[in-house]
Amino acid sequence: MKRKNCMLGIGISPRRLPALRRALLAWYDAHGRVLPWRQTSDPYKIWVSEVMLQQTRVAAATEYYQRFTARFATVRALARASEADVLAQWSGLGYYRRARMLHAAAKLVVEEYSGEVPTSEAALRHLPGIGRYTAAAIASIAFGEATAVVDSNVERVSSRMRGAPPNSKDEYWQQASEWLDRKRPGDWNQAMMELGATICLPGKPKCGVCPARRWCVTQGQLSAEKRADSRHKHTVTYLLASKNTKGSKALLLVQRGEEERLMAGMWELPTAESAEADAASVPLLQLKHSITVTDYEVRVIAGTRSRGQGSWVSVRELQSLPFTGLARKILRRLGVLTAY
DNA sequence: AATTCGTGGTG
DNA sequence: TCACCAAGAAT
Known part of the structure; x- marks a missing residue:
């Protein structure tokens, strides 16, 4: 009889998850990068950072984040700014729709939420420019909600650790939820992304220094999954x-x-x-x-x-x-x- | 569901 | 040089 690649067969045993959580969080505590949005607990600033980081590298977003949050220090300040001003601050960062939606969402927060950033994933999800990932990221990082994120880092890390990509996008989210450290959801989510951004790199992962190696099936033996998109x-x-x-x-x-x-x-x-x-x-x-x-x-x-x-x-x-x-x-x- | 949106670093 | 790709979302 052939063995099937179902979730139960290919995932990490629940028994081994606590040790994985401890190891990854300890690594994150010791080696996580010091980034400006990690120095604040202001939900608005964490929100701004998450929008800027959509499909954008940390190195590119950092200086924009500093300038933007200095210029628009609060949701109310952003809400009353002109769109041209907001766009000027965003100029060069790309995906300008993000800036427009962030601006529109700030106005909504002022009008509908008395200027307070919504505190739950479900409520955040309704704001323009906040999708499944961003809602979970803000909820977990800024408000400690026990909800997992899946971004391209998590997809890559998760696929390699499991030994194969799942059959659907939804399985990424299901597995991320199983792995989540519910005591430190924000740190866990950032640790998974940090691992993908600094160790479990797309081309050549640094398995020699990977804190999750013990739990990883592939350990660098990655199956090529490239596609050429015509430009x-x-x-x-x-x-x-x-x-x-x-x-x-x-x-x-x-x-x-x-x-x-x-x-x-x-x-x-x-x-x-x-x-x-x-x-x-x-x-x-x-x-x-x-x-x-x-x-x-x-x-x-x-x-x-x-x-x-x-x-x-x-x-x-x-x-x-x-x-x-x-x-x-x-x-x-x-x-x-x-x-x- | 497949496309499209910007830009810059990287190997 | 150039293809890949990054803390995704909207349509």
Whole structure:
């Protein structure tokens, strides 16, 4: 008779779970990174950090977190800020829908919850931008609710420890719930993610220093599970038009419409007409830029467009505008915008 | 249910 | 150089 890969056959014996919990939590206590959002118990700030960390590395999110929580120190402060201001603070971090939903959720919290962040996973789940993962993360970390999280780290760690990925997404959540340390749910969740982010790496896991090795089936013998996703390719040409007015320099920029599906309301360079693009022999700048599933070949040419859409913006005002990441990259490369 | 959203580090 | 991928959510 063939053995089936059911949960009972492939998981960790319940008898061995307490020791696993102790080992992983001890490792986390001793080796967990000191991160700014781990130094606070403010639910609002933990919420901000969790949204910033959605599909975003710790290294990228850290400085944004510091700036954002300094600028908007409370839910109320965020709620009364303008969307442009919020987007400007988010500029460069990507996935701008997160910023809009966080802003909208902050307003909701002020109006519907008297400015107090909802304290349960179930209530958090109703706020825009808070899905299954984020609701459980905030509830466990900020409020100590005994609820487990599953992110891509937990999926990888869990698959390797079990020896194989489960048959469905839901089994990840079921297993995470079984493994959860219900005395320290927030720390346990962060420990699992920390393990995936620093030890149980996608490419080559550092099994030699892994605190969970005793409980791991694969121990580095990972079955390849890669998929090649086809990417789209596009070429785009932007125009750099500048003029001097009263001794101050201004650039021609365009703001995306509020109804745009992508990056609404954010600023970028005007695109060149095809005739202009063809006529320009030597671009000022040429670079590659990828936006999720599309690879762009970007050219920037000099121009002096006097009519058409766009606004002349003084270079002094540039720092406060919510630029798209591509626009920021271009302006930085051209030396127009100093790094920030 | 499969796609799409941004960006930067990494090997 | 370039494909992979990261504390996911919404549609």
